[in-house]
Amino acid sequence: MEVKRSVQGDIISAGLVITGGTAKLEGLDILAEQVTGLPARVGRPRDLQHANRALDGARRPDTGAAQRNRGSRRRPSDRSRGIERAHRRGPGRPADQTPIVPPAVTTLLLARHILRTVARQRSRTFMVWVALVAALGVVVGLLSFVASINDSFERRGKAVRGVADVQVQAVAQSSLGSGLARRLERVRGTRFAVPVTQQRATLRSREHSVVVTAYGIDRRARRLRSTMQRELSVRMPKRPENGGLSLSTDMARRLDVEKGDRIRLFAHRRTPRIRVARVVDVPESLADVVTLPRSTLERLRGSPGRPNTIYVQLKGTDLDGWKQRARSSLPSNTAITTPAGAQRELDNVLDLAVRSYTYMFGAVVLSIVGLLIYVLQLMRMLERQEDAGLVRALGSGWAPLARAEIAVLALALATAVVPGALLGRLLAQYLARQLPPFLAEGFNFTVQIGVKAGVVAAAATLALAVGALATIAALATVRRPVADQLGRSPQAGATVTAPIPASAAIAMAAIGSIGFLGCLLLAGKPTYLPYVAAAVLSIAIATAGVTALLIRSLGRIGTREGRTLLVTRSALDAYPRRVAFSAAIVALGLAAVAQMQLVGHSLRQRADTLTSVIKPSSQRVVASDDALSTVPMSLEYVRQVLREPKPKPPEEPAQQQVAPPTAAASATTLAAQQEEERRRRRLAAARLKRRPLPH
Numbered sequence: 001m002e003v004k005r006s007v008q009g010d011i012i013s014a015g016l017v018i019t020g021g022t023a024k025l026e027g028l029d030i031l032a033e034q035v036t037g038l039p040a041r042v043g044r045p046r047d048l049q050h051a052n053r054a055l056d057g058a059r060r061p062d063t064g065a066a067q068r069n070r071g072s073r074r075r076p077s078d079r080s081r082g083i084e085r086a087h088r089r090g091p092g093r094p095a096d097q098t099p100i101v102p103p104a105v106t107t108l109l110l111a112r113h114i115l116r117t118v119a120r121q122r123s124r125t126f127m128v129w130v131a132l133v134a135a136l137g138v139v140v141g142l143l144s145f146v147a148s149i150n151d152s153f154e155r156r157g158k159a160v161r162g163v164a165d166v167q168v169q170a171v172a173q174s175s176l177g178s179g180l181a182r183r184l185e186r187v188r189g190t191r192f193a194v195p196v197t198q199q200r201a202t203l204r205s206r207e208h209s210v211v212v213t214a215y216g217i218d219r220r221a222r223r224l225r226s227t228m229q230r231e232l233s234v235r236m237p238k239r240p241e242n243g244g245l246s247l248s249t250d251m252a253r254r255l256d257v258e259k260g261d262r263i264r265l266f267a268h269r270r271t272p273r274i275r276v277a278r279v280v281d282v283p284e285s286l287a288d289v290v291t292l293p294r295s296t297l298e299r300l301r302g303s304p305g306r307p308n309t310i311y312v313q314l315k316g317t318d319l320d321g322w323k324q325r326a327r328s329s330l331p332s333n334t335a336i337t338t339p340a341g342a343q344r345e346l347d348n349v350l351d352l353a354v355r356s357y358t359y360m361f362g363a364v365v366l367s368i369v370g371l372l373i374y375v376l377q378l379m380r381m382l383e384r385q386e387d388a389g390l391v392r393a394l395g396s397g398w399a400p401l402a403r404a405e406i407a408v409l410a411l412a413l414a415t416a417v418v419p420g421a422l423l424g425r426l427l428a429q430y431l432a433r434q435l436p437p438f439l440a441e442g443f444n445f446t447v448q449i450g451v452k453a454g455v456v457a458a459a460a461t462l463a464l465a466v467g468a469l470a471t472i473a474a475l476a477t478v479r480r481p482v483a484d485q486l487g488r489s490p491q492a493g494a495t496v497t498a499p500i501p502a503s504a505a506i507a508m509a510a511i512g513s514i515g516f517l518g519c520l521l522l523a524g525k526p527t528y529l530p531y532v533a534a535a536v537l538s539i540a541i542a543t544a545g546v547t548a549l550l551i552r553s554l555g556r557i558g559t560r561e562g563r564t565l566l567v568t569r570s571a572l573d574a575y576p577r578r579v580a581f582s583a584a585i586v587a588l589g590l591a592a593v594a595q596m597q598l599v600g601h602s603l604r605q606r607a608d609t610l611t612s613v614i615k616p617s618s619q620r621v622v623a624s625d626d627a628l629s630t631v632p633m634s635l636e637y638v639r640q641v642l643r644e645p646k647p648k649p650p651e652e653p654a655q656q657q658v659a660p661p662t663a664a665a666s667a668t669t670l671a672a673q674q675e676e677e678r679r680r681r682r683l684a685a686a687r688l689k690r691r692p693l694p695h
Contacts, residue, residue: 124376124379125412127372127376128373128376128409128412129412129415129416131369131372131373131376132369132373132412132413132416132420132465133416133419133420133423134365134369134420134423135365135366135369135370135420135465136416136417136419136420136421136423136424136461136462136465137419137420137421137422137423137424137426137427138361138362138365138366138424138427139362139366139424139457139460139461139465140420140421140423140424140425140427140428140457140458140461141423141424141425141426141427141428141431142358142359142361142362142427142428142431143456143457143460143461144424144425144428144449144456144457144458145358145427145428145431145432145447145449146350146354146355146358147456147457148428148432148447148448148449148450149346149350149354149435149447150343150346151448151450151452152285152445152446152447152448152450153342153343153346153443153445154339154343155283155284155285155448156285156286156444156445156446157339157342157445158226158227158285159226159227159228159283159285159286160215160226160227160228160289160444161224161226161311161339162224162225162226162227162228162229162311163224163225163226163313164194164224164311164312164313165312165313165314165319165338166311166312166313166314166319166322166336166337166338167309167310167311167312167336167337167338167342168180168184168193168309168310168311168312168330168334168335168336169308169309169310169334169335169337170308170309170333170334170335171333171334171335174308174333175298175301175303175306175307175308176195176306176307176308176309176310176331176333176334177306177331178305178306178307180195180310180329180330180331181193181194181195181307181310183329184310184312184326184329187322187325187326187329188317188325189314189315189316189317189321189322189325190312190313190314190315190322190326191312191313191314191315192220192223192312192313193310193311193312194220194221194223194224194310194311194312195218195220195294195307195309195310196215196216196217196221196294196307196309196310196311197215197216197294197297197298197301197307197308197309198213198214198215198216198308198309198444199213199214199216199297199301199308200212200213200214200444201213201214201265201266201290202265202266203251203255203263203264203265203290204263204264204265204266205255205256205257205261205263205264206256207256208254208255208256210251210254210255210288211288212251212288212289212290213288213289213290213444213445213446214265214289214290214291214292214297215228215232215289215290215291215292215297216291216292216293216294216295216296216297216298216307217229217233217291217293217294218293218294218295223313224311227282227283227285227286228286228289228291231280231281231282231283231286232246232248232278232280232282232286232289232290232291233246233291244274244275244276244277244278244292245263245265245274245275245276245277245278245290245291245292246277246278246279246280246290246291246292247276247278247279247280247290248279248280248281248282248286248287248288248289248290249279249280249281249282250287251287251288251290252276252279257276258276258279259276259277259278259279260275260276261275261276262274262275262276263276265300272300274292274296284448284450285445285448287446287448288446294307319338323336342443345443346439346443349439349442353436353439354435354436354439358431360536360588360591363536363588364585364588367585367588368585371581371582371585410466413462413465413466417458417462420461421458424457424458424461425449428449429449432447432448432449435447500548500551500552500576500577500580502549502552504545504548505545505546505548505549505552506545506549507545508541508542508544508545508548509542509545509546509549510545511538511541511542511545512538512539512540512541512542512543512544512545513538513542514538515534515535515537515538515541515542516535516538516539516542519534519535519538520535535591536588536591537588539587539588539591540584540585540587540588540591541584542587543583543584543586543587544580544581544583544584545580547579547580547583547584548576548580551576551579551580
């Protein structure tokens, strides 16, 4: 076998072995023809010798010019010095000559060869494609879901408040005074104060029921210049009871109603039928919003003339100074919020209830997918060991092979972009439906998966995927020589194990344990998400270290301990690093799931604690537990409920020897008891109608 190095260096970079004019590396026949000028198959050895002499002549330095320069006192030319340097360093590419075939063509030809190999491995290629689709779908879905929450909240706030700077809101579903807006307008630094009533309500048609956010507005709401007032404006009738309801087209389609129909709106124990006055097209941020006259909504809430929200626009003053001046006018059941403050509160809640376990779930999925692609890449390189070793043995660098591998993976990624984006869209919509209801009720917004958030998430995911695939291809292909990277000895084919050192395993276990304990001590800080991520990562690191120590301890056990233990030890000794990494991924997933369950249990426990003092006494007011949030309760009412004595269980009467009653006496007693019960019910109903609920 005769191996020739071309002066152009293209045969070397392509990894050609020409024996009798035949290109042994599949797919590089064209390159052989372009470089040597000979057909891929040369029938006569004389033609091959002629080609070799031509290549040697092109590489041989100009001896005549060198002798002339040696005999004269002139300095040799740059061309002569370049040729001499090329001659001293041996066969290779001259420094002043450009290659006939650029390196990009070499990479493309190698990629074509890899694609031919991949085409014969359909099942493995399909597994890689499915892994890429899953990774893209998970990342796009999670990023678009989290981004859509903030976008939906921001769009809802702008659509409702308009040009207002401050929101004064009643807490605990209570109400504000009827003259509070006028008093706030007299505070220095106030341009205007607009009262608005907002309430989570339930609309019911004949066959459908939806939960909406109802806003009660009047003519003064025009000063807000908001999208809600402009798109869902209501007409103020002379008689408030004739006021109608403005619906969006999406809401009307879900309820299957049209303009002029009547639907029921839940309020306390009454469900009045309200006429649909308008059906209009609105932006997505107002799709679940209905508007009606403020007086109508306040009467339905049981607090006529008492709004629960006031929007204030400031004029020539800062927020802190305005708060100091308005403190004397504000009652004790009010909270002052700004758009930035509301966004910070939402971020804190999202870190606790959404982002922590969502990001952990995404990290687990990406780790599993990355490990799968890495293992499949190693298996494919093991099958292509002969070709890859040939390229490196001929003196070629790892760059063309790495570029070819990255190009093949990039092609698979390009085919997985569209399915991954569709999967991410479905995942984001599913997560939006699973959002905790207290977010929508507490912050008065509904998550809408927008196109903008999806596009941004897809772009970020694609950039991340390209970088990750390039890293995986480099790690699996060119980090070390091919034979060592594949874990095989090129001479004997024996498996080469690389166990984790004991010092590294102990360090990983110690670092993970210390990090987890430190995160537990700092768990009460406001920045919740970083501590959760650090705690889960510490658990994964500690698990990997403990697993490595267990593998090393199993390696010291003799062969007489049992056949099962021997087989287990052999399996663990074969790939100790992969076993430790797999154990870390499993620990990461279990920690993420446990954290999600603990957060959900904590939130449910806190909600039950807050509502347990209200539910026993609120059954006479509300029709069901689901409508508890629609009752306007003040802090004074909650204190009153807490002060009420708990009903004592009825005492069992002492056993006495009494004569059994006659049939006539029993009938008379039963009739009297029923009449007394009916009288009490009539008195209670009349009392509730005459006396309004406490505010």
